[in-house]
Amino acid sequence: MLATAAALVLAACGAAPEDENEATTEPGADETTPAETIDYKACIVSDAGGFDDKSFNQLSYEGTKKAADELGAQFAEVQSDSETDFQPNIDSLVAEGCNTIVTVGFALSAATVEAATANPDIEFVLIDDAADNDFNGEKDAENIKPLLYDTAQAAFLAGYLAAGYSESGKVGTFGGQPYPTVTIFMDGFKQGVDYYNEVKGTSVSVIGWTGSDEGSSFTGGFEANDTAKNTAAAIIDQGVDVLLPVGGPIYQSAMDAIADSGREIALIGVDADFYETDPSTQDLVLTSILKKMDVSAYDAVMAAGQGDVDYEAYVGTLENGGVGIAPLHNFEGKVDAALWAEVEALQEQIIAGEVEVTSYLNQ
Numbered sequence: 535m536l537a538t539a540a541a542l543v544l545a546a547c548g549a550a551p552e553d554e555n556e557a558t559t560e561p562g563a564d565e566t567t568p569a570e571t572i573d574y575k576a577c578i579v580s581d582a583g584g585f586d587d588k589s590f591n592q593l594s595y596e597g598t599k600k601a602a603d604e605l606g607a608q609f610a611e612v613q614s615d616s617e618t619d620f621q622p623n624i625d626s627l628v629a630e631g632c633n634t635i636v637t638v639g640f641a642l643s644a645a646t647v648e649a650a651t652a653n654p655d656i657e658f659v660l661i662d663d664a665a666d667n668d669f670n671g672e673k674d675a676e677n678i679k680p681l682l683y684d685t686a687q688a689a690f691l692a693g694y695l696a697a698g699y700s701e702s703g704k705v706g707t708f709g710g711q712p713y714p715t716v717t718i719f720m721d722g723f724k725q726g727v728d729y730y731n732e733v734k735g736t737s738v739s740v741i742g743w744t745g746s747d748e749g750s751s752f753t754g755g756f757e758a759n760d761t762a763k764n765t766a767a768a769i770i771d772q773g774v775d776v777l778l779p780v781g782g783p784i785y786q787s788a789m790d791a792i793a794d795s796g797r798e799i800a801l802i803g804v805d806a807d808f809y810e811t812d813p814s815t816q817d818l819v820l821t822s823i824l825k826k827m828d829v830s831a832y833d834a835v836m837a838a839g840q841g842d843v844d845y846e847a848y849v850g851t852l853e854n855g856g857v858g859i860a861p862l863h864n865f866e867g868k869v870d871a872a873l874w875a876e877v878e879a880l881q882e883q884i885i886a887g888e889v890e891v892t893s894y895l896n897q
Contacts, residue, residue, distance in 0.1 A: 571608075574608070575632045575633050576607050577611065577634065577635045577636065578595055578637075579612050579627065580613045580638050581638050581641055582641070584613050584614075587782045588783075589803070589806045590662075590827070594827045597827060597830070600828075601831070601832045601833075602839075605840070612627060617641060632656065633656065634658075634659060634838045635649070636659040636831055636835065637658060638827075639661060643660060647667060647674040647678065650675035650678050655677075657677055657838050658678045659831065659834045659838075660678050662681065662682065664682060664847065678845065679834055679845050680847040681831065681834065682847060683826075683830075684849055684856075684857060685719055685722060685823060685893075686718045686725065686893035686895075687893075688823045688825075688858055689718070689720075689721075689823050690723070690725050690884065691823075691884075692802050694876070694877055696726070697731065697738040698869075698870070699820065702774065703736070703737065704741055705774050706742045707723055707740065707779070708742045708750075708765050709780040710780065711756070712750070717747070717750075718894060720743040723802075753781065753784055758786040759787060760787075762779075762787035765787075766779065766788040770791055776800045777799055785808070800820035801820065802819070802821060802822065803815065804823050807860040810860075816864055820862070820869075823857070824858040824860055826856055826858065859877070859881070
């Protein structure tokens with residue numbers, strides 16, 4: 535059912551996001567404040583991870599806020615602490631008179647559909663979900679713009695890189711919960727490792743993801759806690775030297791487990807470039823799998839604020855720049871230049887269709 539829904543979503547795929555508008559003045563200059571304001575209000579509701587999660591929610595917030603500032607629009611934010619906050623938080627923004635409400639994450643899908651159905655004159659932007667909760671291949675409310683990301687493509691590159699970087703011949707990954715938007719990272723990562731093995735004749739193994747939910751490693755949530763740390767430690771104990779945690783703040787628990795191990799283990803970030811968003815990762819992070827929610831949220835809100843509402847689904851890919859892989863940063867001197875050149879060439883091969891990466895969005 536997911537495959538059918540995704541196929542229809544892709545068939546109606548919206549245009550790729552435009553490059554972010556560059557500011558024409560230095561930060562702090564008077565000209566950065568819009569001279570005029572518009573009668574428009576952009577609003578955003580976080581997932582339970584909060585807007586300071588240094589990845590998923592934070593990127594979405596930054597894109598939405600930037601658009602509101604550039605438009606000269608009003609802006610409102612509501613942070614969710616648990617799933618029970620989703621519906622009341624969305625309803626509170628409806629009551630505030632928001633014109634566009636950005637809801638961050640698949641967990642808010644049902645609440646978003648309910649609010650959108652009850653308020654057809656409000657535009658809803660749903661990040662990381664197709665708003666198809668009955669899995670019939672169609673959105674459950676017409677006034678929702680889904681923003682989706684084929685992160686398997688970028689994770690494929692990270693998996694190939696990890697396999698080439700690993701000295702132990704073992705790399706690991708684990709997730710928060712087995713939702714498609716989580717496992718798409720893990721699956722793309724494994725495909726990249728498998729492709730490396732195919733090309734090089736090696737046998738690098740992936741610990742923590744079997745290719746299906748069964749037998750794979752999940753923490754049961756998206757909090758940085760002892761469960762996440764223990765899950766990471768169990769994978770580390772099997773000899774991995776590269777680790778990919780998928781699920782917002784759980785990477786912080788993975789870092790604690792790495793520190794306790796006393797071994798050199800490289801971390802791979804998700805959503806944002808961890809090197810940039812969390813300086814504490816800079817000595818650990820090999821690269822990050824980028825899901826550019828800031829760009830797509832910015833574009834969606836800018837279009838709505840300018841009266842150009844578009845409800846077609848957007849799917850980020852390597853080709854349109856909606857997903858990608860971060861620079862090596864501090865690992866540039868540790869990674870063989872030839873390996874990185876292969877990763878760059880592989881990206882072009884995926885874009886050209888010469889190397890196939892599968893995910894729930896294109897099966």
